[in-house]
Amino acid sequence: MKKLIFTLAAAAVALTSSAQHYYTNANNPEMLHIGTPRTQQRTNIVIPQINGYNVYKADLHTHTIYSDAHVSMTVRLAEAWRDGLDIYAVTEHAEYRPHEKDYIKWLKGYLPEETKAENYNIVSKKGNKNGIRVDLNLPYQLATKSAEKYGITVIPGIEITRSPSKVGHYNALFIKDANSIYDADPEQAIRNAREQGAIVMHNHPGWTRKNLDMIAFEQRVYDQGLIDGVEIMNGTEFYPKAIDRAKQYNLFMASNTDIHHTTAELYAANGELRDMTFILAKDCSLESIREALEAKRTLAYSFGTVAGDEELLRALFLASVKFTPTQSNKERSYIQLENNSSIDFIIRQAEGANTVVLKRHSSILLRCAKGEGKQITIENLWCGADKKIVIDISSYLK
Ligand SMILES: [Zn+2]
Ligand SMILES: [Zn+2]
Helix, strand or coil: CHHHHHHHHHHHHHHHHHCCCEEECCCCCCCEEECCCCCCCCCCCCCCCECCEEEEEEECCECCCCCCCCCCHHHHHHHHHHCCCCEEEECCECCECCCHHHHHHHCCCCCCCCCCCCCCECCCCCCCCCCCCCCCCHHHHHHHHHHHHHCCEEEEEEEEECCCCCCCEEEEECCCCHHHCCCCCHHHHHHHHHHCCCEEEECCCCCCCCCCCCCHHHHHHHHCCCCCEEEEEECCEECCHHHHHHHHHCCEEEEECCECCCHHHHCHHHCCCCCEEEEEECCCCHHHHHHHHHCCCEEEEECCEEEECHHHHHHHHHHHEEEEEEEECCCEEEEEEEECCCCCEEEECCCCCCEEEECCCCEEEEEEECCCCCEEEEEEEEEECCEEEEEECHHHCC
16 A cells, blocks of 8 residues: 555656646747657767777668668658767668558559559569669668758668578668669679679678578678678677677678667667667768778677677777776775776676676776786677677786
């Protein structure tokens, strides 16, 4: 009963507080608006400069109603801005666009009666001679228009989409003409994209697979140098072995949402930032982003875990965290660790010891017993399938 009274009291407070905000309407003085003014709010994700480069937040893998997702491009770009992104890649499926049947029904008055959707699903079978009939360049045009007011850089791209068990999915980024990429032979489709100057990323390498072993098609395109990057994370999927593969084939490492619903449902509702690829670049122009991807200056972020090149991850940690030695006595010394980034760091002082969390924009005091190990492991910074970043703290000890 006591609990019930408390709940009712809390509800009453909530109801009155939300009703306290009234806003007048210039056109109609007899009408008030209730609630908060319609100002859009952006989450600012703070990562200090790394090695002199700005850290831009990108989603290199997205979908809208123009392939198989459920929201418009306008909503996607507003969402990207609210989520703190600087870069949005348009990567609709070239071969899978299930909404087309409905669009044709919707446009019935404009189209000849017999018009049927065709070639909207050629993931595992060949399309007919008509090829892909819709304008695959439209999504990019709509995205650039929506992105203008947010100052988001849009990368033109497309997802080459075939059987996940026989071929896999590949995002071609920085394409020039989405309509001339499709080919019945997926390897030729990748080549068509590369002829346009595209950078090619291998998507979700573990999706629907039993393990991370490369299938024959992957092996062939990797060996021919047709692949430039790989997703280490895709949504909630994390493929640690892909870190080693990226190192072996010199690929940029990415983490992307592959968003089909909304990030509000999948991330914000749980207090999480969306998956994103940190791109270390001079500025946010297409040229600089491209240069950074070619130079493999990226890190993959997903649900608080960051994966990437060892030196870049170490630089990320040292740029984010300031070490200040404080008290020291015969038994122990203390170091204050101040985290100036939006990433939480999970720190382990010794093998088997409990971890401590150095939260975003917070400080902790690290107690180091004299004679104990002088290295800390950052458990959420992955630089290999089974390797985390280790930081030597001996120079910070008094
Ligand atoms: Zn895919
Ligand atoms: Zn996708």
